[in-house]
Amino acid sequence: MSGFALHLLRHGAPATPGLLMGRTDGAPTANGIAACAARAEVLAVERLIASDLRRCRAAGEAIGRAAGLPCAVDPRWRELDFGDWDGKAASMIDPDTLGRFWNDPDANPPPRGESWSTLVRRVAAAINDLAPVPTLVVAHGGAMRAALHILCGFDQRQLWTFDLPYAALLSLRVWPGEPANTQITGLCT
Template sequence: MTGFTLHLLRHGAPALTGRMLGRTDCAETAEGVAACLDQTEELDFARLVSSPLRRAAAAADAIARRGGMTVTLDPRWREIDFGDWDGLSSADVDGDALGRFWNDPDMHAPPGGERWSTLTTRIAAAIDDIHEDTLVVTHGGAMRATLAVLFGFGQAQLWAFDLPYASVLSLRIWPGTLRQAQIIGLWP
């Protein structure tokens, strides 16, 4: 059974901080791009994919230039949509509603926002389209959704992973009817 390595790189620090950034499309800082370049210098991959949001695409473009590659923008790797809360700080959102969301983001999606199951469905489809060693520049929510899809982790387990800006989560995946996967590295 032939497998492949999937490296997930969380974008670097965004220009807007302390906010719920889902569909909000803000720039990535120069320091954030540099951190992503540093984190990926030793990674081996044949394909480069990125969320189309600027805070991810900026790092992907820099990585592509360094490696003489092209970037494939794939909207399935974007962050979860926080709906009416998008772009707000958590202090600006009703605390009880926010708590219900963090505990069960499928049953308590933000008003006008995306359900957790919608995110995991699109991430599963994106993973199914990968067949070679790939680096994906993405977001914390998409990385956690990948862990849920591949390993069946619940919300409590997903929040046990520290995924700071510019962190890399590396996975070995063996596709097939009974897809198997293994976590092979996490570099914050």
Template sequence: MRHGAPATPGLLLGRTDMAVTAQGIAACHAVAATIAPRHIVTSDLARARDCAPAPAQVDPRWRELDFGAWDGLPAAAIDADALRRFYDDADAHPPPDGERWSTLVTRVGAALDDCGDDTLVVTHGGAMRAALAHACGFDARQVWAFHLPYAALLSLRCWPDGTAQLTGLRT
């Protein structure tokens, strides 16, 4: 599940931590109440932790992509050509001093592989897309086709042999 809406929307929030609105927290808790997970895992950033029902295990591997020098900025403050190159190929053109897409996919993939059955993960949009890339084999362009608003619930069925199936998306 993606965390709730941050207090200041429209920013590239990677390692920058920002409070979530009360409505954002309530939306996540309402979604979580519709499922019965055995385990709950959350990113170490407060905007995800605050949206996770208790008790939750904190796992920093579920953290958002590090946007480096762009972290905390609105897209309008970033050179348009550099941002376009990033969205076209985030591995070849990562943000300055930021994380490569493949690094995010590897990090999140390892965290996903460690999840047990019936686990709710409260995380970030980029981490959810990285989980789709790892589990389902989608490339970076394909995962951007998924609309993942705040409090969206993405459901994957993962098997011990490493295969996975996308089973649902609630927005």
């Protein structure tokens, strides 16, 4: 089996950048949507999926219109739920508490938020349900890092070394049933 291309595209810039936006359904900027559409122009995909949050869904719908593809919506590609921190700037959170979260997000999830392992489980379920056809998923930085963990085996510390700015594109080749054999075929930031 030759595997299939899986492209993960982070949503474009939100109208209010600099916030921990997990479940917060912040609006994207027109420039953010355009940046995502420009990244996707060169991709040959047969399936298009987006997180259900507006900052992903709007980009997915714009890409779909340009490519003549329907955009399926899948909430499993949402960002980590930051609980009580959701919608707040990092500067508004106790730095020691936030530091413990970044050092070990599974042992120190945000108050009333989602643990890292919960995010990984839902992204794994979304990946397992993918048809083996070239696919573009418009998602969030946390969901993209969870996919890298699942498909490539990167640990949490390694995942934070990936710079995933708005409209960042990760291109992977996935062999169904062999997650340890996934390769990153291209990385665009």
